[in-house]
Amino acid sequence: MNEPATAPTALLVMEEERRADVYPPEVLAGIGRLARWQGPPRTRQELAEDPEGLRDVDILLTGWGAPVLDTAFLSRAPRLGAVLVAAGSVRHLTTPAFWERGIPIVSAASANAVPVAEFTLAQVLLALKQAHRIAREVVASRSFPHNPDVPGAYRSRVGLLGLGHIGRLVAGHLGRFDVEVLATDPVASPDAARQAGVRLVPVEELFATCHVVSLHAPLLPETRGTIGARLLDSMRPCCTEFPGPGKPGRHPIL
Template sequence: MQAATQARQRIVSTAPIDRVAIEILEKFAPVETSPAPDEDTVLGMLDGAVALVCRGEGKVTARMIAACPTLRVVGRTGVGYDSVDVAALTARRIPLVYAPVSGFAVAEGAMALLLALVKKILLCDSVVKAGQWNRRYEFQTGDMTGHTFGIVGLGRIGMHLARLARPFEMTILGYDPYVPPEAAREGGVEPVSLEELLARSDYVSLHLPLNPETRGLINRARIETMKPGAILVNTARGGVIESLDVLADALESGRLSAVGLDVFPAEPPDSSHRIFRHPNLLCAPHVVGTSEMAMERIYRSMATDMLAVLENRQPKFCVNPQVFG
């Protein structure tokens, strides 16, 4: 009877996952991938599921959680979990494990966007390819050295970015109400208020989770307090900026000289939006944290923690550890 029960168990993923994760998870039960990430399709696969992997566009809703009495753990690829109903999981005492192990890749991506914008790499590239060599006299590239860099959010990613920024001999400011000032200073970051950071920084990079406190944090009013001609980079979550309209207005007015985005309020974004016609916008399709090394670490970490829960052991990274109390 026990063997028959075990055979019905399964682990479901909302989207395909890497082989390294499958090999770890299949030590407990077979892994099945949903043909589509929408709620109804995934719901149809949850009978007997003991674990659910939330990847890509997939979501874990209260309806899904309620429909799966056998569910014991949910795993989220990456560090963001705004697509998961954490309250519903916690009410069922189901742990949500995640994988905050790719911060280096996101920090590198943020720095890459910033450097490309400061040095006007896209403009330089287009001028040469168009045979317009003499346009080199029409513009100047910018500098990192001697400027002020503001990092909003001093978690793993923000602090790694600060380490990458130090060799450029910039003044590094940081805002994070949950990080002790002495911890910021130890990382070479001057802790300041958000208002002071925006007013003083030539370049600003956002590294915040998306939650009710941070949604729309960078709004029209705050952008208006930024240094004229500042550069803004967002590799966190699209929703921490009020809207693409606000960014487009800031670019068109010159309040922002350039913007780098890896994330958007809605993904994929509406490519017909006027912001995408602005020459000083540099975009990526939410990929800066998905380098080869980062993804291997993410899948291995998440799957290892999910297996730990299934084997009645404590996971390393858990969003709601109170479920073990």
Template sequence: MTVVVLMSERLAARLLTPAALGSLPPPGATLVDADPADLAATLRGARAVITGWDTPPLTDAVLDACPDLGLVAHSGGSIRALVPESVFDRGIRVTQVAAVLAEGVAEFTVMQILAGLRDAYGFVASMRAGEPWAELAARPPGRLLRDQVVGVVGASRVGRATLARLRPFGCRLLVHDPYLDAAEARELGAELTDLAELLRSCDVVSLHAPLLPATRGMLGADQLALLRDGALLVNTARAGLVDDDALLAEVRSGRLTALLDVFAEEPLPVESPWRGLPGAVPTPHLAALTRETLREQGDAAVAEVRRFLAGEPLCHEVTRDAYGVIA
């Protein structure tokens, strides 16, 4: 056994085409929907494993039992919860497909910004509730993206892809990222600023930072209070970047609109206030979820396995240094 596909059959069907799997050298790949208790036995003898977002964590205990494992090819973007940092001490290489996901998430982010500025979701809900046409027409008009100041927090792959898709609208763009300098920001079409100034200056703030100890809760009550009345907060990154209670209070007050694709508890409970709160637009963690992206994720992961087995350079490898600053 050389390659194990360690994910549910349902997820594998969405990600991995027969053509992609057929491109692996003999004996090909074995699909296993493993119980966490059986991971060590499942992976014993494998040279490479293709993982997905429903793969159980590959803990140190599991890795101890897999001396032949040389590559973890993750078909998703976040690997910190999948493998411990000690994976690098073992000589096991790790890849992920965040570069593939960036386009879908950025496109979704821009869609949410446009819909939020025009209150599209609010109008849909009111139309379905039977609100009279004249009352709908008398509501305050929406806003042009061109005339807004938009702030991007985190110049990640998704953050950069979002900036690239916002530039043609002509809006002023600000960016905050501690690893970015002013010249790099200008190349992205944005002005580099600190977080507080970005929050004070922007009509729209979109979050694209990784969730790390240094970024957890980076937007608390004090930071959210800096946002302008009527501002939009878009989060397609990680819920832990924002203090949930503080954001709930701001949205309940009517001061802010929150367009959220990520939540502290997922799946989002039916009784969650985010599901029915005016001024909140919840979506079920689907920003990257397109048919095309799913296939590209699977193709990219399989291609990395082929390169590894052939002794070729990898295209999406995660280094130890990168592990400390990515999602």
């Protein structure tokens, strides 16, 4: 079926390796019935080499490897009216110039958060049981340790660095267990923390008092380097025999 003359023009720009994971042929065909494609899918590098095709684009579809929506990009896309991102956070690709244009942007952050939060819950519970450490010790010694030093989940304390989509889901999952959940998030309000069932604390307290700390903050220039030796060294020792005799280990950070 031919598209109507008023159909918007769409362009898909993302890394080639992951493209078929989120835009398989049947999805591309469905989009093609609603919009006119402005040429074949491109990578960010290919678009940078030939940006003229942006001039007629109404809808940008993207995912991992998305182009940065800065002033230069927007100047070449005067008709851009919507951005659809088949990935999580959009902070790394949006800029003040983009927000000033008032262009709607939609991501898959909520959908992506579900399996990530489920995996995080599994890792937190395994970490509270020191499963990974004990497994390494079993491999090294070829025997199961006697009376392994583990806190377990009962009345343990779990820290979440970040209360976005994933952090809130993880907090909800942990609410079914007898653990105390603390969180650090500079933009989370006390009301949002109460709704998530967590207590907001400074990052120093999070690392110094929690048995497990799980990171859910986006990797941005302003967050890079947030976690360093000072915070890691403040974590409570979990045992006296890992990573080696006389070298106290630390509780896990996920």
